Amino acid sequence: xxxxxxxxxxxxxxxxxxxxxxxxxxxxxxxxxxxxxxxxxxxxxxxxxxxxxxxxxxxxxxxxxxxxxxxxxxxxxxxxxxxxxxxxxxxxxxxxxxxxxxxxxxxxxxxxxxxxxxxxxxxxxxxxxxxxxxxxxxxxxxxxxxxxxxxxxxxxxxxxxxxxxxxxxxxxxxxxxxxxxxxxxxxxxxxxxxxxxxxxxxxxxxxxxxxxxxxxxxxxxxxxxxxxxxxxxxxxxxxxxxxxxxxxxxxxxxxxxxxxxxxxxxxxxxxxxxxxxxxxxxxxxxxxxxxxxxxxxxxxxxxxxxxxxxxxxxxxxxxxxxxxxxxxxxxxxxxxxxxxxxxxxxxxxxxxxxxxxxxxxxxxxxxxxxxxxxxxxxxxxxxxxxxxxxxxxxxxxxxxxxxxxxxxxxxxxxxxxxxxxxxxxxxxxxxxxx
Numbered sequence: 001x002x003x004x005x006x007x008x009x010x011x012x013x014x015x016x017x018x019x020x021x022x023x024x025x026x027x028x029x030x031x032x033x034x035x036x037x038x039x040x041x042x043x044x045x046x047x048x049x050x051x052x053x054x055x056x057x058x059x060x061x062x063x064x065x066x067x068x069x070x071x072x073x074x075x076x077x078x079x080x081x082x083x084x085x086x087x088x089x090x091x092x093x094x095x096x097x098x099x100x101x102x103x104x105x106x107x108x109x110x111x112x113x114x115x116x117x118x119x120x121x122x123x124x125x126x127x128x129x130x131x132x133x134x135x136x137x138x139x140x141x142x143x144x145x146x147x148x149x150x151x152x153x154x155x156x157x158x159x160x161x162x163x164x165x166x167x168x169x170x171x172x173x174x175x176x177x178x179x180x181x182x183x184x185x186x187x188x189x190x191x192x193x194x195x196x197x198x199x200x201x202x203x204x205x206x207x208x209x210x211x212x213x214x215x216x217x218x219x220x221x222x223x224x225x226x227x228x229x230x231x232x233x234x235x236x237x238x239x240x241x242x243x244x245x246x247x248x249x250x251x252x253x254x255x256x257x258x259x260x261x262x263x264x265x266x267x268x269x270x271x272x273x274x275x276x277x278x279x280x281x282x283x284x285x286x287x288x289x290x291x292x293x294x295x296x297x298x299x300x301x302x303x304x305x306x307x308x309x310x311x312x313x314x315x316x317x318x319x320x321x322x323x324x325x326x327x328x329x330x331x332x333x334x335x336x337x338x339x340x341x342x343x344x345x346x347x348x349x350x351x352x353x354x355x356x357x358x359x360x361x362x363x364x365x366x367x368x369x370x371x372x373x374x375x376x377x378x379x380x381x382x383x384x385x386x387x388x389x390x391x392x393x394x395x396x397x398x399x400x401x402x403x404x405x406x407x408x409x410x411x412x413x414x415x416x417x418x419x420x421x422x423x424x425x426x427x428x429x430x431x432x433x434x
Contacts, residue, residue: 001023001024001025001078001079001183001184002024002025002027002073002076002077002078002079003016003019003024003025003026003027003077003078003079003080003081003184004026004027004028004029004073004074004077004079004080004081005019005026005027005028005029005081005083005120006029006030006080006081006082006083006084006103006106006107007028007029007030007082007083007084007085007099007103007121008028008029008030008032008035008036008039008066009030009046009083009084009085010046010048010153010155010158010262010329011083011120011121011151011153012028012030012081012083012084012120013028013039013044013045013046013051013055014048014051014153014158014159014162015081015083015120015151015153015162016028016064016081016083017051017054017055017058017064017159018054018159018162018163019184020058020061020063020064021054021057021058021063021163022184022185022186022187023063023187024063024184025063026058026063026064026065027064027065027066027067027073027077028064028065028066028067029066029067029068029069029070029073030066030068031068032068033068036066036067036068039055039066040066042055042056042059046328046329047326047327047328047355048155048156048158048159048326048327049156049157049159049326050159051158051159054159070106070107070109070110071110074107074110074111074112074115075110075111075112075113076112077115078115078116078180079115079116079117079118079180079181079184080107080115080116080117080118081118081119081120081149082100082103082104082107082117082118082119082120082121082131083120083121083151084099084100084102084103084121085099085121086099086100086121086122086123086266086270087266088265088266088269088270093266093269093270093272093273094124094269094270094273094274095122095123095124095266095270095273097123097124097127097130099121100119100121100123100127100131101130101131101134104117104131104134104135104138105134105135105138107135108134108135108137108138108139108142109138109139111135111139111142111143111144113143114143114144114145114176115142115143115144116144116145116146116147116177116180116181117131117132117135117144117145117146117147118146118147118148118149118181119131119146119147119148119149119150119204120149120150120151122150122151122207122208122263122266122267122270123148123204124204124208124270124273124274125201125204125205125208125274125278126201126204127148127204128146128147128148128171128200128203128204129146129200131146132146145172145173145174145176145177146173146177146200147170147171147172147173147177147178147181147200148169148170148171148172148200148203148204149168149169149170149171149181149203150169150171150203150204150206150207151207152165152166152167152169152207152210155261155262155324155326155327155329156324156325156326156327157326164191164193165188165193166193166194167193167194167195167196168185168188168193168194168195168196169196169198169203169206169207170182170195170196170197170198170203171198171199171200171201171202171203171204172197172198172199172200173199173200178197182195182197205274207267208267208270208271208274209271211263211264211267211268211271212267212268212271212285212288214252214264215259215264215267215268215285215288215292216284216285216288217251217252217253218252218254218256218258218259218264218292219258219259219287219288219291219292219295220291221235221239221252221253221254221255221433222255222256222258222291222292222295222432222433223291224238224239224255224433225255225432225433226298226433228433228434229432229433229434233433234433234434235255235415235432235433235434236415236433236434238433239253239254239255254414254415255415255432255433256334256413256414256415256432257295257296257299257334257338257387257413257414257432258292258293258295258296258299258334259292259323260323260324260331260332260333260334260336261323261324261327261329261331261332261333262329262331262332264332265292265331265332266332268285268288268289269289271285272285272286272289296334296337296338297337297341299334299338299413299432300337300338300341300342302411302413302430302432303316303338303342303383303385303411304345305430306383306409306411306428306430307382307383307407307409310345310346311342311345311346311347312345312346312347313346313347313348314346314347314348314382314383314407315347315348315349315350315380315381315382315383315406316342316347316348316349316350316381316382316383316384316385317349317350317351317352317371317377317378317381317383317384317385317405318335318339318349318350318351318352318377318384318385318387319351319352319353319374319377319384319385319386319387319388319390319393320335320352320353320356320386320387320388320389320390320393320414321333321335321351321353321356321357321360321364321387321388322335322353322355322356322359322388323335323388324388324389325388325389325390325391326390327355327356328355328356328358328359329356329359330356330359330360330363333356333388334387334413335351335360335364335387335388336363336364338387339351339364339365339368340364340365343365343367343368348369349367349368349369350369350370350371350376350377350378350381351364351368351369351370351371351377352370352371352372352373352374352376352377353388353390354390354392356388357370374392374393374396374401375400375401375404378401378404378405379404379405380404380405380406381404381405381406381407382405382406382407382409383407383409383410383411384401384405384409384410384411385411385413386410386411386412386413386414386416386417387413387414388414389414389416393416394416398417398421398422398425398427399425399426402425402426402427408426408427408428409427409428409430410422410427410428410429410430411430411431412429412430412431412432413431413432414432415431415432415433415434417429417431419431419434
């Protein structure tokens, strides 16, 4: 089976490599010549555990290649996936679909024989039908169907999510398209992965509804964490107590500085906009966004209070910058809100992150400083702020770090450590919801 993936970014590259691992012949097309050349030379432009080995193995096997040219590959494709970016549009929060429609226009000019055009990008309801209209206008004689196959990949564990998914959602208009997609995903039959075949609109909304629900759980537990702080309760115990209820579940009930990343922030905003345009209520999701914004600012205040009410002329060592561990993604990371606010109030910040410092230099103010090691970041600090729960921060040599510091404040925004343990090491410990 011949598969073309339009877009060699995070979703396109991971999906393309995994389809190649399934045995399909996959070509990832991207208009970024530098990216394509790098991929041809075995240089992976994103950090995702296991992706480099997966890509190199399938390139070597001849099942995966990269190109900047549409005309060389579209005509022979059985399925063409659109996996381009859909960032939030400035001003209204709606998903910007210009790259999706540009890809559809280009695809249409090169279609030969029956082809299924599949939206892999996260797109608002109605996009697949608009893609169909675009293709029909450009190439009225084309033999094709459109489909929606949303991705549910978590950064840091994307390959496992693709290979062992909770579910695969296929939005289609007919059995012809459904059968071709089922054949592509046939290797998942061995592990009996659920494959849901539905209509286009339901598939499109499923992606947004899933992310909005998970974001809701995060904002909910963060509000509970504030209540716990004010009443002397322990959010860990509360989260466990409600998470053991099978109707609720324990995942995404971890109090912290708020959600970030490439999906939750833009997808919640896009769902609000979709609801508004459809004349439907979006009050819960609107509240989720507001709570998340407030949580980041609350973390600024927490750090200030831990340092006696002011961070002016204080040196703060920050451990972790990315929105979550096992990724170099800085998009909408809590650090992008929290750290500039501290800098504006006169703090000196020295940060460390295992993978995110290069990107952080592009996203954070120039006054930020960086330590190549944890020890370099911590030396002489008045306080340590644990921002992202990378594994290497879970087993810190606390006594050594305490000696390297000038101060004794440790603000744990991910609740990695226990208060008694930290106090035994000489720290004034502050965390979230305990």
